[in-house]
Amino acid sequence: MTYTSTQLVTIQAIFSKKTRLLMSALHILTALSGALLLILAIGCQSMPGQLAPRTGDEIVVAGQMIHSGAPVTLWIDTGGYDGYRGHRHDEPEFEGPRDQPDRILRYGSFRRDIPVSLRRRVIRDGWSLEDLTEVIDTVVLHYDACGSSSRCFHILHDIRGLSCHFLLDVDGTVYQTLDVKERAWHAGPANDRSIGIEIAHFGAFPTMEKADTHYILEGDRIRLNPDSVAGTSAADAPPYPARELLFEGKIHGQQLYQRDFTEAQYRSLESLLITLCRTLPRIEPVIPRLEDGSVHDRLRPEPPGQPVAGIVGHWHVGTHKVDPGPAFDWDRIEKALRRAGLTAVEID
Numbered sequence: 084m085t086y087t088s089t090q091l092v093t094i095q096a097i098f099s100k101k102t103r104l105l106m107s108a109l110h111i112l113t114a115l116s117g118a119l120l121l122i123l124a125i126g127c128q129s130m131p132g133q134l135a136p137r138t139g140d141e142i143v144v145a146g147q148m149i150h151s152g153a154p155v156t157l158w159i160d161t162g163g164y165d166g167y168r169g170h171r172h173d174e175p176e177f178e179g180p181r182d183q184p185d186r187i188l189r190y191g192s193f194r195r196d197i198p199v200s201l202r203r204r205v206i207r208d209g210w211s212l213e214d215l216t217e218v219i220d221t222v223v224l225h226y227d228a229c230g231s232s233s234r235c236f237h238i239l240h241d242i243r244g245l246s247c248h249f250l251l252d253v254d255g256t257v258y259q260t261l262d263v264k265e266r267a268w269h270a271g272p273a274n275d276r277s278i279g280i281e282i283a284h285f286g287a288f289p290t291m292e293k294a295d296t297h298y299i300l301e302g303d304r305i306r307l308n309p310d311s312v313a314g315t316s317a318a319d320a321p322p323y324p325a326r327e328l329l330f331e332g333k334i335h336g337q338q339l340y341q342r343d344f345t346e347a348q349y350r351s352l353e354s355l356l357i358t359l360c361r362t363l364p365r366i367e368p369v370i371p372r373l374e375d376g377s378v379h380d381r382l383r384p385e386p387p388g389q390p391v392a393g394i395v396g397h398w399h400v401g402t403h404k405v406d407p408g409p410a411f412d413w414d415r416i417e418k419a420l421r422r423a424g425l426t427a428v429e430i431d
């Protein structure tokens with residue numbers, strides 16, 4: 084093939100234009116990579132005054148920040164719930180019984196019943212993650228009977244003078260109120276060795292009508308009654324139970340009815356439990372099942388000297404408690420733990 088001189092000039096022009104474009108792109112890429120390297124170099128230097136990055140999913144265990152994969156608001160964050168606070172969360176000028184100087188704490192300043200050598204070391208040096216691992220083997224799940232984490236913290240902290248490490252709101256937000264190292268007051272005899280999680284929910288009741296007190300029908304779909312959560316942290320949360328059924332079951336011999344928790348709550352709970360089991364490996368990633376496979380509906384069996392640890396409900400450690408109630412989806416939690424490679428329990 085032969086080209087006329089006009090065609091050759093045109094081809095040269097096209098080539099030189101392409102070359103110029105290519106060179107420009109190379110220059111831009113070089114400049115960008117240089118800028119990126121500069122940003123990385125500055126970022127790695129931890130300059131005084133520079134904000135330390137947080138991604139918003141970190142929980143605190145013995146002073147260590149650990150990713151959980153769930154949305155987390157810490158007690159030190161704006162909008163968080165501070166379990167260390169020595170006065171009420173709302174109306175701080177009001178003095179409650181726990182505000183007396185000798186009863187100011189809402190949590191135990193020390194986990195008890197630990198070996199003497201460990202106790203001495205912790206008193207001297209504070210908790211390390213390794214030392215805490217030796218002590219914690221249980222997670223206790225509650226429902227808060229308040230329907231929102233804001234109301235739960237008010238009742239726990241301001242009114243009752245109690246505490247719980249984690250509050251799990253209707254929208255799946257995890258509020259951590261205390262470092263896991265603290266002895267939160269949430270489950271009586273289990274406080275020394277456990278971590279507590281209060282899941283926002285109005286609770287289980289002895290009749291179907293009462294169980295539906297805080298729910299309404301929206302079309303053909305059941306949802307939380309907006310009036311029941313107005314003005315609380317759950318006001319704008321997706322209001323639908325994860326499963327449509329009204330659940331029923333017997334706990335400590337009591338017949339109870341309950342609507343389900345929300346999808347967002349289950350997702351965050353799965354992530355939080357996986358995180359806690361991985362961080363504190365003496366927490367067995369198992370739930371309390373009887374030999375026939377059903378979930379234990381009374382106190383967990385605990386032979387003397389052979390504590391049965393793991394992930395339990397409040398009813399498994401207290402005869403007068405029924406939370407988290409018959410709607411709680413233990414199978415789902417067990418499957419999530421297994422998917423995370425944490426349990427060898429076989430489920431269909």
Ligand SMILES: [Zn+2]
Pocket residue numbers: 224225226269397404406
């Ligand atoms: Zn409880």
